Amino acid sequence: MEYVLLPNEIEMYVDTMKAQNMECLGSPQWIEWHQRMQKLNQEALVEASALKEERVKETLVCFGKVPILVHEAILISIWKQKILPQLMKLEPQPETTIVAYSIMYHEAVCVSLLELVLFHPNCCEALDDAASDLLEYSCSNVSQLLVVEYKEQELHEKSEKEISRQKNNLVFEIGMKSLTLVRYISENLDSLPVGVKSKIFGDYDVPILFTEILTKAPWIRGDKIYSGGKWRDWDREQLGQQEAQVWLTIRQLILDPECPKYYSFTDRHRAQLMKLTSMMTPTLLDQLSPLIELKHWLCRLSVMENPSSAPKPLLIETVLDIKESILKQTEGRWKKLAKKQLPHVFPTDRETLHELAGKLCEAYNTELLEKLEAKQDAKCASCGKEAIQRCSRCHQVWYCGRQCQVDHWKEHSTDCSTNNSSVNS
Missing domain, CATH: 1.20.1050 (Glutathione S-transferase Yfyf (Class Pi); Chain A, domain 2)
Known part of the structure; x- marks a missing residue:
């Protein structure tokens, strides 16, 4: 069985999670934090794809860390709006965009992890007051889908255009995932503030x-x-x-x-x-x-x-505590923060770049992701087409529609009852 983190590593990573400050984005310490979040996201994806015990979700709930995922997504969203434009003014044509992209991608990692774990009602309930911030954040992302369109990479892109495209496409991808987040919130309104x-x-x-x-x-x-x-x-x-x-x-x-x-x-x-x-x-x-x-x-x-x-x-x-606390913490010091972050976000030292590339390559583990992509596309258990709904009892078998679920019930009913009993035991 493929895995990214061992159970004790999951517990250690989650236990040490804490809300980051705007000032530290892009620093070596933050890169390590980004690696950990990416590995947690990958492990959660492995667990969901393999239909095994979802340790990442349970540990996040147990340690009360689900709101931190919301904080991190909102933090990066504000960074993109306020600090990234200032950085581009200071360095319009950076030599590399690897760190800038990693910061923007961090938001997508947090949203992906939220999308995976909020499927479970107890995780939605664990949001508590952060649910209001997540709803505002998600609806804002969804509204972006009305104006933004996915852009293909062009040949010989300059750095400025590359960052703009990467930012645009991540807005699109996060908006798509936010559709699911709003659905999970809507299905659990009775357990939220x-x-x-x-x-x-x-x-x-x-x-x-x-x-x-x-x-x-x-x-x-x-x-x-x-x-x-x-x-x-x-x-x-x-x-x-x-x-x-x-x-x-x-x-x-x-x-x-x-x-x-x-x-x-x-x-x-x-x-x-x-x-x-x-x-x-x-x-x-x-x-x-x-x-x-x-x-x-x-x-x-x-x-x-x-x-x-x-x-x-x-x-x-309802007060948006997370967003307000981030804005209060920064106090509008966008230009000052950009100047401080410039050496980290747009590094020029070759040795530093090589070291960063190695760390990020290890964190993203593209080989594992490619294996998962081949497995995770849900297929209808009856006709084999792309599936869009899980069985509402066992959550383990997928169907493309109601008729296929009805047709497959005679074959699935025994396994469904067994799986449902094991889940509830």
Whole structure:
């Protein structure tokens, strides 16, 4: 069995996790921290792919470290907005972008790890107050999908253009993963602070935001579909994982029994939501049968003369503690911080560059990732097509749609019962 970290290494890495400061980004100490986070992410991916005990997730919950992942993602997001532009002014054509890219990639590592572990409700609950920060961060990333497009690498790119492309593509990739994060939050609202539910319906209006995302369909590019972090051939019918996440999020929120308490179905809302009906084709409903209930609800909404418009409950305003603490800590010293980080982010010493390249190459372990990519593409247990849903009982078998799950049930039922019993024991 492939593994990246031993159990005692996982515990040591997680136990020593702590929120980083803006000033240390790019330093040798931070590079070591980045290595550890990358290895934890890879180990979590191995565990999820091999359907074995998810030690990384359990250790993060046990040690109360899940909020640190949120902190790290937000920290890098602010660095990209505030400090990176200052660095590019100081050094418009750096000799190498390896450290700058590693800092930006660190955000994607944290988001990937969150995407893996938040599949489990107890991990969502462990977010606690950080859930509000994660929701704001994720919705901001999702909204970027309305304007950003993935860019291919060009020949003989200059450093400035290379960094711009890398930043752009990471925004796209993180936005795609954020679709899943919002879905997990929406499915666990009852175990999160009450302010999160108010924000997901009010401040960020996720039902309308996700409707706009469906209209844009950023995961489609001609005859290609973005799936599993890559652009793949598309038959123009198969439902992609990202689109499935969006549909399931909308369904979860709209059909939530408490939705009317927080959400007013105004004429504007109704007009926007009605766009969904034309997208709910028989092919889509066949692949994602839970949407049938949503379609029936939308049909009823369309004939209502006065949609429900219940007042929102009075709630205490939720403070974004993580984002506010980072901004307070830096106090707007962006130029000063950029000058301090310049030697680390854009090093010129050849020996230093060689040493950094070796450390990062070891951390990224591309050989292992290539092996995982060959294994992790989920296939339907019945027909072999790309799968988008796990069995809701055992979480170990994948299907492309409801009909395949029904057809395969006779064969799967015994194993499903056994696996479900072992999970609950």
